[in-house]
Amino acid sequence: MSVFAYRDGVLHAESVSLADIARSVGTPFYCYSTAALEAHYRAYANAFEGQNVGVCYALKANSNLAVVRTLAALGAGADVVSGGEMRRALAAGVPASKIVFSGVGKTRAELRDALLAGIHQINVESIPELEALSEVATGLGVTAEIAFRVNPDVDAKTHAKIATGKKENKFGIDYDHAREVYARAAKLPGIAPVAIAVHIGSQLTDLAPFRAAYERVAALLHTLREDGHDIRRLDLGGGLGITYKDEQPPELTDYAAMVGSITGNLGCAITVEPGRSLVGNAGVLVSEVIFVKQGLHRRFLIVDAAMNDLIRPSLYDAYHGIVPVEEAKAAAAPEPYDVVGPVCESGDTFAVQRPLPPLAPGDLVAVQSAGAYGAVMSSSYNTRPLIPEVLVKGGAFAVIRPRPSLEEMLAAERMPDWLAG
Numbered sequence: 001m002s003v004f005a006y007r008d009g010v011l012h013a014e015s016v017s018l019a020d021i022a023r024s025v026g027t028p029f030y031c032y033s034t035a036a037l038e039a040h041y042r043a044y045a046n047a048f049e050g051q052n053v054g055v056c057y058a059l060k061a062n063s064n065l066a067v068v069r070t071l072a073a074l075g076a077g078a079d080v081v082s083g084g085e086m087r088r089a090l091a092a093g094v095p096a097s098k099i100v101f102s103g104v105g106k107t108r109a110e111l112r113d114a115l116l117a118g119i120h121q122i123n124v125e126s127i128p129e130l131e132a133l134s135e136v137a138t139g140l141g142v143t144a145e146i147a148f149r150v151n152p153d154v155d156a157k158t159h160a161k162i163a164t165g166k167k168e169n170k171f172g173i174d175y176d177h178a179r180e181v182y183a184r185a186a187k188l189p190g191i192a193p194v195a196i197a198v199h200i201g202s203q204l205t206d207l208a209p210f211r212a213a214y215e216r217v218a219a220l221l222h223t224l225r226e227d228g229h230d231i232r233r234l235d236l237g238g239g240l241g242i243t244y245k246d247e248q249p250p251e252l253t254d255y256a257a258m259v260g261s262i263t264g265n266l267g268c269a270i271t272v273e274p275g276r277s278l279v280g281n282a283g284v285l286v287s288e289v290i291f292v293k294q295g296l297h298r299r300f301l302i303v304d305a306a307m308n309d310l311i312r313p314s315l316y317d318a319y320h321g322i323v324p325v326e327e328a329k330a331a332a333a334p335e336p337y338d339v340v341g342p343v344c345e346s347g348d349t350f351a352v353q354r355p356l357p358p359l360a361p362g363d364l365v366a367v368q369s370a371g372a373y374g375a376v377m378s379s380s381y382n383t384r385p386l387i388p389e390v391l392v393k394g395g396a397f398a399v400i401r402p403r404p405s406l407e408e409m410l411a412a413e414r415m416p417d418w419l420a421g
Contacts, residue, residue, distance in 0.1 A: 003033040004284055004366070009327045011366055015395040018286050018325050022364055025388045025399055027288040028305035030375050032062075032400075034070055034393040036282035041074045044274060047256035051270065056100050058238050058275030059085045061372040066391050066400040067279060068092035077120070079238070079273040083110035090117065100235060100271060102149065102197070104129075111136045115144055121271075123149045123197040123235060125172050130185055137190030147195030147235050148173050148181055152216040154200050154209050172198075178220055182229055193229060196221060199237025202276055205249045207258055210239075214262045221266060234263060238273035242280040244369045245319045249277070276372040283371025285310050286325065289363045290342065298338050301359060306341030307348040308381040310367060310374050314347040322350065325364035328357035339365075343382050375401070385409060 003014050011018050013031050021031060044055050056077035059068060063085055068078070069092040077098030078089035083106075089099055099119040101110075104126065111133050114122060124130050124146050137144040151172035173181050178196075185193040200213050214236060224231050236259065241249045263270055287305035294300075312318040322339055334355035341348040350367060359365070375389050389401040 003036045003039075003282075004368070006327045011323065011325045011327070013284070013392040013397075016392045016397050018284070018366060019364060021390055021397055022286055022288070022325075025390060026403065027286055027364065028303075028309055029286055029388040029390055029403075030283055030370065031286060031390045031392060031397075032064075032067060032279070032283040032371055034391060036371075037067065037070050037279065038074060040278045040282060041071055041076060043252050044272070044278075045075070047252040048259075048272075051256065051260050051264070052268070053256075053259070053270040053272060054098070056098065056271055056273045057278055058273045059089060060376065061275030062279040062283070062374070062376050063088050064375065064389055064391075064400055065092045066389075066398075068094065070391075071278065077271075079275075083107070083113050086110075086114060086117065086119070096120070100273070102199070102273075106132075108132055108136055111144075112140065115140055115142050121145055121147055121195060121233070121235070123147045123195075124185075125149045127181065127184070130181070130188065130191070134188040134190045140190075143190055143192050145192045145194050146185070147197035147233065148178065148185070148193065149197040149199065149235075150175055150178050150217065150220065152198055152200065152213045154213045154216070175216060175220070179223060179227060182224055183227065186229060194231060195233035195235055196224070196231060197235035197237065199273070200239060202239045203241040204239045205241040205247045207250045207255060210236075210255070211258055211262070214259065218262050218266060221268070232268055233271065234266070234268045235271040235273070236263075238275050238277070240274060240277045242277055242369060242372075245321065280372035281369050283369075283374065285367040285370040285374060287365055287367065289359050289361050289365065291361055292337075292359065298353075299335065301337040301339045301356070301365075303339060303341060303350075303365060305350075305367070305387070306343040306382070306384060307345060308343060308379045308384050309341075309387050310350070310370060311377050311379075312373055313350050314345075320350065320370060321368035322354060322356065323366050323368065324357055324359060325366055332357040343384070380409065383409065 013033050056079040057071045058079040072093045078094040079100050080086045081103035096118045100121045101114050102123040149172040152175050182193050185191050198213050198217050287303040291302040307314045336353040337356050339351040385404050388399050388403045391400045
């Protein structure tokens, strides 16, 4: 049963009424469920039981410290893609020995910080990065244990903006160049190439692209070992999708069995890096109806959340379910609404001609599947304050990121001397 369910006619997160949270913190706000986070992580742990597999949560999906700490307390490591995310992971209690640093544009300062922190592995994505890392590691007198992220040229069959494993994408080392790159790395000071990494995209709902990529990586592993490299780890990335509307993602047990069938005899430690599948359906965005505007051809439901709060529908044409917080009466016939926000952009649209029960100003709606790539991608466009994030556990809730006041937003900026006064 979903942790977001109606009780006595009101949508709850676990045992907390979303209407009560709205009265306490105002709208819009994000709400996450501890029970859902824990259940999703344990599903991974249970699926891979008996395999030498570590789960490193991909912070880019939702990097709130309380969310990260909830997962870290269960044993999760972290996959980070910036120095800031690494600092967040450490601050949330993830051991440095469980942190993997990915990303195509790491700066020398970030590489230095990662080496000083003693993280588990740096996933290198280019020759210039390799050479920079060698210089930094040598200067510190340490050896960096690395993987090369290999681009297997596999079509993930996902949205073009979240596909990462085709040869035209910016990520990784071309598969056909991998042998020469590993040979080059083995000769550089301060570098220990001990792993292979791969990641082909996110929101995948079919195991076939994963299998194709992993089989290519396994073949490369044998070749590299024949070349004399001590490859003892495989980083298989993340990307398993969730249900937003009617998608049917693979069962985790089937995914784990596929991973085991390919890697079980390789003698490697395996890392997987789920993000969306841990947090996506653990969160909702709650918003209040401001106006119902009846046009000549459309009825617009204008809510107080906007594209700056949840950009996925505008950026990816993404579908998110929308439901009333107060349960609709059985006799209430759905009506088509365009659900839009107040930002001065036509793209500030959450849904087009979405059937919803009759709604009026002051009513609350919940945008579903908003735990991933929601708050973490938000902005203060139109000088709209970042909205609160709330974490629920059982019958309690806590604000884990408060809404800044307009005064606080303005105070963060500085006037130059020639404009002062």
